Amino acid sequence: MITHFFKLNACFILSVFIMLGCGGPPEDNPLLKEAINHFHEAENDSTIVMNAPVALKEAEEALQESERLWEEKADKELVDHHAYIAKQKVAIARETAELNAAQDEVERAESQRQQVLIEARKAEAIAAEKRAEEALSQAEKERREAEKARKRAEELAERVNKLEAERTERGLVLTLGDVLFDFDKATLKSGGERAVEKLAQFMEEYPNRNVMIEGFTDTVGPANYNEKLSRQRANSVRQALLNKGISSSRIQIRGYGEKYPVASNNTEAGRQQNRRVEVIISDSEGDIDERAKAN
Secondary structure, eight states, rough: OOHHHHHHHHHHHHHHHHHHHHHOOOOOOOOHHHHOOOOHHTOOHHHHHOOHHHHHHHHHHHHHHHHHHHHHOOHHHHHHHHHHHHHHHHHHHHHHHHHHHHHHHHHHHHHHHHHHHHHHHHHHHHHHHHHHHHHHHHHHHHHHHHHHHHHHHHHHHHHHHHTTEEEEEEEEEEEEEEGGGOOOOOOBBHHHHHHHHHHHHHHHTTTTTOOEEEEOOOOOOHHHHHHHHHHHHHHHHHHHHHHHTTOOEEEEEEEEESOOSOOOSSHHHHHHHHEEEEEEEEETOOOOOHHHHHO
């Protein structure tokens, strides 16, 4: 009996030692396994590695603590607690990476916006400089044109003086007196030829100027004869200009006879002033007002 009791106790003690000394590894922990998978996904994500290295490190440390407790066969709740923490830290690392990446994108966008603004301001400055250069160029061009106009005006004044023309409301007027024609004739004398020579030179120098040649007489003799004579004298001046090479399209003639006297016909001196030919020189556009409009 005693021998049988000791045999039973020995078997029991051996069984206890076998159970105590030969226990296998703890069963798999689903939560820990899930945390491990999440971490591996995160550490293989370049966005997380680049934008949330600190948070990823904290997740790794929490996971290592959970694995250590599991390997040491700690209480399952404690292992689960640290595995949960590791999983949450992985999620935090992911969110941090997304936030930092978004912030980087915002900063890049802002940098690009600033660059665009800089380029826009630069382009605006270049455009403003170009406008300023164009304005200066235009001002210089206007100055040169004004200088040319001034010189032309001075030259015109000098030529008018040489031409012995008078400035009137109708424009420049050159008067060829009665003494430049033979008595009761329409033929120009040598003095009249010299006056026409100056007029032709003037018209060559100013090709945009036209002339109106108007003939007048005193009241001696029939009115119709005087009108005919006045027109013949105007035509003589016209023919002299044509002979100098002036185009007929630039010359008009009128014969007014006794009309538009400039002095009294009651005296010889007055009648001599009324016997005349007036050459009206056009403006720079070639226009001449008709006498009826001028009066």
